[in-house]
Amino acid sequence: MGSIDKKVASQVIPNLITTSKNDPDAEVRVCAVSALISIAGKDLNKSTPEVKAVIPVVIAAVKDSDTEVRLAALMAFQSMSFTYSSDDNFNVKLTNELKAAIPVLMETLKDDNEQVRSNAISALSNMGQDTTSLVPVIIQGLKDKNDLVRIGATSVLGSVGIWKRKSEEVVKAVPALITALKEDKNTQVRSNAAYALKFIGEKVAIVVSALIEALKNDLDFQVRSSAASALESLGEKATTAVPVLIEALKKPELRYNAEEALGRIAESWQDNATKLSNQEVDLAISYLETALNIAENPKSEYANLFGFAEGKKRLRRSLNFLKKEKDSRLFSKTRPR
Known part of the structure; x- marks a missing residue:
């Protein structure tokens, strides 16, 4: 149903919504959610009737008791794309329907399933500036025992840094990112942490010394390369790194x-x-x-x-x-x- 003509598909949205909520078979609920996502399309930031009808259902599915249903629902936000205007660029405003997903995604970071937590972090990275006020919760993801969750958390903080690099909330992430850069055993986490500091470390002097230490002493070339790239972005503030x-x-x-x-x-x-x-x-x-x-x-x-x-x-x-x-x-x- 999700792959047929949109006009025809939209007529079956009510039935798919009922199925996604009430069918006792989790696999059927997965298929219903996937079909609804296909009908809505990837640009969930539009105010089309289909998107308005589907988003609340997908948000509800993120809280489903079955892991596979939750993962299917999260896919909608992970694969989400935006239509940018030439003058809006990195300042896209989320619709109220899409904003409603953020608290649910944040709560999902506590999910018992590691893959669900990882996908929730990935979904949040697509929310841009509207995750700024939730940075303290995202920081907690840096302490997760799962590598993919920590990788995702550093990625989200880097994305938020692009959107709101001067935000006080974003600057609060600096100590946690420096700790990740110095201590995390996963090389991708350390590399992502350096990359995130590239965008949000401009006002913090300790960032330069942490990046210098990573460039000198980290055993992984990807981390050292990311540290050098971050120092490049800091320009004159990084003269001690010369x-x-x-x-x-x-x-x-x-x-x-x-x-x-x-x-x-x-x-x-x-x-x-x-x-x-x-x-x-x-x-x-x-x-x-x-x-x-x-x-x-x-x-x-x-x-x-x-x-x-x-x-x-x-x-x-x-x-x-x-x-x-x-x-x-x-x-x-x-x-x-």
Whole structure:
């Protein structure tokens, strides 16, 4: 029924709703819920009659006594897509019908079944900005014994960070994410935690030191790469990471992200050159010369790749600019008055 013509299918919605709620066979309820989801379509943020009729039923199915029914219902929110307008982009407002799903999904994070908890986290990641006020509950997912739930929790916090990176609620997630980055035994959790800090760590000084530690000491290259990428997003706030980023240039699997991070920091030095002390200018020049010596090593297997060539250009431009700034200051001191 869910795959036939929408006009015909919509006529059977009442019967499917009754079946999804009352049939004693869980497998039949699963099929009824799946058919309703198919009729409603993937864009559950629309106010069509079909969506309005189906969402409350799917929400109710998330609370079904049978695990498979709950999983089938969660699939609606996991596969959900949005229609973005050119001027709305990351500021999509959820309909009241869809907002009603959030508290139920949050409650589902306490489900006894690990797969249900994991899918609930995944579903919440599609809710965007409207999960912001529920960040404290999502943080609890970082303590779940199941790897997939913790992976999902870090993913949700990263998504919320994109939507509301300046929110006080989002910033509250920073300590929990740092703990996950340092202590979680799952590499994907640690990598996701670093990625999430990329979006929500801008105002928190301890983030940089945690990312530096991960870049230096984590045994997994994916985590180290995510840490380097996060440092790149922090720009001038990550200047204390420069020596570690320079060392990372020597490692093929980290080189691209390290070069991007150094390029971003170098450009911040260039933009603020007149505000730097003479000592700071000298130190920046020394760092950039060291970085370029490594990046331009002809023996590097990445030496001639386009992406790395662009990164070297950024470093070179900033270095030349800072050298001119230094020369200008020396000239102004020696010029007769």
